[in-house]
Amino acid sequence: MKLLVLGGTKFLGRAAVEAALARGDEVTLFNRGETNPELFPEAEKLRGDRDGGLSALEGREWDAVIDPSGYVPRVVRASAELLRGSVGHYVFVSSASVYAEPYVPGFDESAPTVELENPESEDVIGDYGALKAACEQVVGEVFPDASTNVRAGLIVGPHDQSGRFTYWPLRISLGGPVLAPAPPEQLVQFVDVRDLGAWLVDAAARRVAGTFNATGEPIRLDTVLAACGDAELVWVDEQFLLDQGIGPWMELPLWVPREAAAFLQMSVAAAVAAGLRFRPVEETARDTLAWAREVGAGLVAETTYGNAGLDPAREAELLAAWLKRA
Numbered sequence: 001m002k003l004l005v006l007g008g009t010k011f012l013g014r015a016a017v018e019a020a021l022a023r024g025d026e027v028t029l030f031n032r033g034e035t036n037p038e039l040f041p042e043a044e045k046l047r048g049d050r051d052g053g054l055s056a057l058e059g060r061e062w063d064a065v066i067d068p069s070g071y072v073p074r075v076v077r078a079s080a081e082l083l084r085g086s087v088g089h090y091v092f093v094s095s096a097s098v099y100a101e102p103y104v105p106g107f108d109e110s111a112p113t114v115e116l117e118n119p120e121s122e123d124v125i126g127d128y129g130a131l132k133a134a135c136e137q138v139v140g141e142v143f144p145d146a147s148t149n150v151r152a153g154l155i156v157g158p159h160d161q162s163g164r165f166t167y168w169p170l171r172i173s174l175g176g177p178v179l180a181p182a183p184p185e186q187l188v189q190f191v192d193v194r195d196l197g198a199w200l201v202d203a204a205a206r207r208v209a210g211t212f213n214a215t216g217e218p219i220r221l222d223t224v225l226a227a228c229g230d231a232e233l234v235w236v237d238e239q240f241l242l243d244q245g246i247g248p249w250m251e252l253p254l255w256v257p258r259e260a261a262a263f264l265q266m267s268v269a270a271a272v273a274a275g276l277r278f279r280p281v282e283e284t285a286r287d288t289l290a291w292a293r294e295v296g297a298g299l300v301a302e303t304t305y306g307n308a309g310l311d312p313a314r315e316a317e318l319l320a321a322w323l324k325r326a
């Protein structure tokens with residue numbers, strides 16, 4: 001397959017490019033050359049900017065395009081319209097953040113989505129989900145019946161700069177009592193970037209059309225933590241964590257309070273039927289830890305959405321307060 005990737009050098013796009021090259025696809029990357037430009041010397045590289053600088057894409061043809069770097073409908077429309085007629089299939093990476101609350105356990109792709117309050121908004125942080133939903137509509141309009149709309153859940157694994165999963169294998173590898181959010185049987189949900197990346201390529205090659213929730217099957221938190229290694233886990237009540245002002249999801253990764261728990265219980269039946277496959281969580285944990293050690297990642301990761309990961313001093317304070325109370 002002749003494959004164009006808009007981006008392709010940071011995390012999910014990077015995993016897709018690796019999967020495509022491993023299959024023997026002929027890959028072209030389009031990006032600004034700012035993020036890891038040394039990667040993939042074997043791929044063709046076109047330089048430009050998605051926002052106003054697409055000329056390098058003109059007059060070319062590809063079997064499919066994967067778009068993991070679209071956040072603003074105006075910008076996504078520009079690439080989709082330019083590529084209409086010159087690529088056979090458009091794979092757009094959207095997000096489970098398109099869904100509106102309240103979430104219902106097992107929700108599928110027909111669940112309601114959020115809408116932009118201000119249609120002119122390009123606030124990619126504040127309006128992330130609604131903007132992704134609007135981008136989805138643009139791609140569906142320009143590539144009817146020739147697009148895959150991939151609503152990704154939490155993506156984890158090597159090269160994840162967000163710290164929202166890496167915290168656990170790293171923390172457990174350090175030993176000592178580990179604060180864990182009760183209950184142990186709560187369900188969490190995430191996908192290894194390499195599994196999702198490979199599926200993006202597969203969906204592009206097979207021209208799988210439609211909208212798909214794309215994450216792992218829900219899995220118990222204690223199973224995930226056991227896969228990260230042996231640990232002395234101290235299960236701490238949700239209310240205690242909330243009373244202490246601990247931030248779900250970011251400050252204490254993978255923790256979602258009961259009222260929003262269904263967000264991590266979406267149905268992935270459609271994507272699995274369309275070929276999405278998952279490696280064992282032990283492999284994800286092991287490889288994530290190896291990568292984190294290699295790059296010297298800390299327990300607290302700085303991201304555009306704030307810090308992720310529990311500061312070790314704060315964890316020690318919380319454990320002491322919890323044990324005194326219990």
Ligand SMILES: NC(=O)c1ccc[n+]([C@@H]2O[C@H](COP(=O)([O-])OP(=O)(O)OC[C@H]3O[C@@H](n4cnc5c(N)ncnc54)[C@H](OP(=O)(O)O)[C@@H]3O)[C@@H](O)[C@H]2O)c1
Pocket residue numbers: 006007008009010011012013014015030031032033034035036048049050051068069070093094095096151152153154155156162
């Ligand atoms: N992480 C999660 O848990 C999660 C969950 C749900 C959905 N998602 C979605 O998954 C995707 C993750 O993407 P990724 O960042 O890992 O993709 P990626 O394709 O690996 O990296 C982003 C690429 O976009 C390029 N880029 C950025 N701005 C550009 C511009 N103005 N013009 C041209 N190229 C540009 C970057 O290169 P240059 O900087 O060199 O231009 C880089 O190659 C996103 O769509 C995100 O919303 C993520």
